[in-house]
């Protein structure tokens with residue numbers, strides 16, 4: 630049995646701050662982040678403006694915990710204790726007021742995040758660390774929207790959060806070393822592997838991943854090879870578990886497009902410009918798995934990988 634499933638979050642790296650964690654956004658990432666904190670013994674408030682999304686997050690966490698129980702990596706008692714650690718809340722002001730740490734995982738939109746961080750800063754206790762799970766938005770910019778830029782940091786979990794080991798920790802320009810060290814220790818307590826990087830566009834994960842995905846899309850756009858061939862070359866030739874086009878569908882083509890734009894603007898370098906095919910697919914609403922179609926076609930209940938008709 631995994632010792633990290635011990636639900637006593639003793640010796641919390643959050644120390645005197647206490648052990649209460651508020652997660653903002655109950656979408657794909659928010660529910661996974663709430664799951665891993667609650668499983669490690671932290672009391673969690675999961676906050677969303679959308680009540681249906683909050684309900685859906687609790688159902689997803691329940692289902693994912695069931696899968697762990699079925700695999701024998703969690704006991705039924707630990708599942709019950711994990712769920713008991715999670716409370717859903719529909720207001721930021723209410724949800725963050727006793728937090729030691731806030732992890733924001735709301736929609737990837739700069740103006741929205743700046744507004745959310747202003748609000749958190751107003752209502753979270755003094756000394757509370759404010760983290761963002763943003764994939765691409767500058768931590769330094771987010772920090773500047775608060776009166777505590779030294780306590781603001783990037784805590785970039787990977788999807789699906791309960792499964793993926795990495796947490797990319799992003800130090801903003803003003804982030805205090807003590808805060809960075811605390812988040813490193815905390816990530817280890819979540820049974821994750823932390824990697825600390827500095828705050829430049831795309832950080833490390835997306836700075837390297839997105840140009841590869843963009844190049845795969847360019848190869849398709851220029852007719853060098855088809856969807857299946859491109860993904861097969863990278864899967865079988867480079868031992869990637871998933872081809873770059875399938876991965877792009879999984880991340881969301883709108884998300885890939887916006888991260889590339891952030892890097893293009895942030896570095897002022899045209900090498901990051903999104904491929905025109907990617908831009909067209911986003912305009913057409915074919916943004917990958919979540920829309921039912923991207924480079925592949927997705928049918929509910931089917932796990933078959935079927936290339937989209939547009940590319941056959």
Ligand SMILES: NC(=O)c1ccc[n+]([C@@H]2O[C@H](COP(=O)([O-])OP(=O)(O)OC[C@H]3O[C@@H](n4cnc5c(N)ncnc54)[C@H](O)[C@@H]3O)[C@@H](O)[C@H]2O)c1
Pocket residue numbers: 653654655656657658659676677678679682721733734735736737738741745762763764765785786787788879880
């Ligand atoms: N999806 C991924 O693979 C992935 C991976 C790493 C990081 N991220 C980052 O994580 C963040 C969340 O992404 P996601 O895929 O979970 O998005 P999502 O669209 O699934 O969920 C976002 C949630 O935020 C909620 N929200 C919007 N405004 C809010 C507000 N003012 N207050 C509270 N909740 C609000 C929405 O209702 C929604 O439930 C983004 O910053 C994204 O870049 C995503």
